[in-house]
Every structure is written in structure tokens, then in C-alpha cells.
Amino acid sequence: xxxxxxxxxxxVQTIAATLLAGLLIYWVFSALxxxxxxxxAKFPGPKxxxxxDWWLVYHEWFLGKSLTDILFDLHRIYGMVIQFQxxxxxxxxxxxx
Numbered sequence: 662x663x664x665x666x667x668x669x670x671x672x673v674q675t676i677a678a679t680l681l682a683g684l685l686i687y688w689v690f691s692a693l694x695x696x697x698x699x700x701x702a703k704f705p706g707p708k709x710x711x712x713x714d715w716w717l718v719y720h721e722w723f724l725g726k727s728l729t730d731i732l733f734d735l736h737r738i739y740g741m742v743i744q745f746q747x748x749x750x751x752x753x754x755x756x757x758x
Contacts (some may be wrong), residue, residue, distance in 0.1 A: 695747050706735065706744035714746065 679694050696702060698746035702711065709716040720726050726734075732751065741753040 701744050701748065701750060704742055704744040704750060705739040711744055711747055720749065721733070 691737050696708040696712040701713065703707075707716065717728075717731070720731050721728065733743070735745065736751070736753045741755075743751050
């Protein structure tokens with residue numbers, strides 16, 4: 662009587678695609694929970710900044726803005742209290758014009 666194979670061998674491409682899909686799903690749900698369900702999400706500010714640090718990289722490297730200019734613009738747009746990144750609240754002593 663021959664041996665019975667219960668499991669079929671998996672191909673490397675199948676394993677890589679499964680791991681990549683799992684990582685992508687993890688990133689999406691992590692960003693969504695950070696931007697929407699975090700206790701600081703009720704404060705005004707850019708939601709992409711709360712979801713990922715890549716937002717800041719984009720503004721500094723590709724748009725050529727300094728961090729000071731970015732924060733000044735955010736205070737001008739959102740007011741005296743803004744959420745910047747996931748766990749950072751920035752307070753301004755005076756409103757910006």
C-alpha cells in the first residue's frame with residue numbers, strides 16, 4: 662500500500678504572496694486604527710500624519726519643506742491644538758493667521 666500525502670508542498674511564490682498580502686493587510690488595519698480609533702483621533706490634524714510617519718518623509722524630502730514650516734502651516738489650517746503623528750499633540754500659545 663502506498664503512502665498517502667496529506668499536505669501538498671507549497672511553492673515559494675505562494676508563500677511569498679501570502680506573506681506580502683498579510684503584511685499589506687496588517688499595515689492597512691494598523692493605519693486605519695491609528696487614524697480613526699485612537700483616543701487622540703478626535704483632535705484636528707492630518708489623518709495621514711496620524712496613520713504613518715511616511716507623511717512627514719513625503720513633506721520633508723519630496724516637497725522640500727522644513728519641519729518648522731510644516732508645523733506652522735498645520736497650526737494655521739487646524740488651529741491651536743493639532744494631532745501630529747500618532748501620539749503627539751501640539752499646542753500653540755496663540756492662534757496663527
